[in-house]
């Protein structure tokens with residue numbers, strides 16, 4: 396049974412995927428296109444064409460954020476992102492955040508100025524680490540000096556910045572995390588994302604790992620490094636508000652919060668995903684094939700109906716990962732066709748986690764504790780077994 400849900404005033408986001416990168420990082424599993432010559436003009440035109448064909452999907456929604464992710468959005472010329480943003484102008488009134496992902500090798504003063512003038516409010520910079528050794532081990536195409544230069548450039552701009560780190564990759568150790576924390580303290584940024592390294596089978600790291608050639612820290616060591624990063628950030632005044640995200644007082648990613656709270660999003664570009672909720676909830680995945688996308692940006696996609704049970708489980712899973720948690724009463728109202736007893740069974744299976752101190756419970760509001768954020772996947776697994 397599918398949901399019936401009034402869209403009026405519901406928050407929504409736009410995600411724009413820019414797939415181009417200078418070279419493929421050995422751990423990358425994203426939809427990327429490595430090109431010597433980037434077909435920027437064709438790609439920008441395709442994005443605008445897709446937007447014109449699909450913007451009706453946001454009708455009645457309140458657009459809260461626009462996010463340019465990749466790939467490497469900063470690889471495009473300074474004019475490209477403003478052109479795409481300009482095509483969204485009729486829906487931009489209430490937007491609270493416009494974020495661009497950037498890499499240290501391609502962020503420039505000229506691009507930052509063009510983005511700021513076009514309404515970009517925030518840059519998420521893929522630093523990964525400031526350690527020269529660890530950057531090489533990660534196969535990144537920037538060095539430590541490049542990362543420092545890019546951070547300083549952004550700190551001198553009017554844009555908010557968030558820095559991305561990867562913890563637990565090849566050879567990563569306490570000394571490197573300590574150095575990264577020291578530089579973070581010096582820079583005084585307000586938002587940090589610290590992701591645990593995941594090794595996907597189909598990547599170069601995945602293949603090396605299978606052959607036993609990748610020197611990755613053991614699980615216990617990775618957990619210690621993540622603890623060290625979290626404790627260091629908290630000592631500087633950051634709050635962990637999601638498994639991988641830390642912000643100083645009140646500083647949060649608007650875009651990610653909309654996603655974690657189950658908000659709708661319209662994904663444009665190669666490999667972009669969308670979630671729309673009207674008479675039915677529907678997920679859309681655009682083709683990861685650049686040629687197919689450029690040939691017809693409105694057609695190259697797959698659709699999947701999201702049935703209530705799967706949709707509700709997804710909401711619970713996302714709620715387990717964020718300190719705002721989830722409210723069973725709200726889910727009951729959103730999914731009225733789910734068996735009433737289902738929510739009772741969910742509440743029963745949550746009780747041991749409340750007893751263990753992984754979740755707090757206030758009536759029907761459940762929120763993961765700091766310890767609980769570590770076990771969000773285990774808690775979600777238990778909930779997924781509830782029929």
Ligand code: SF4
Nearest residue numbers: 416419420423465466
């Ligand atoms: S820069 Fe990011 S998206 Fe591009 S190849 Fe590296 S990890 Fe993948």
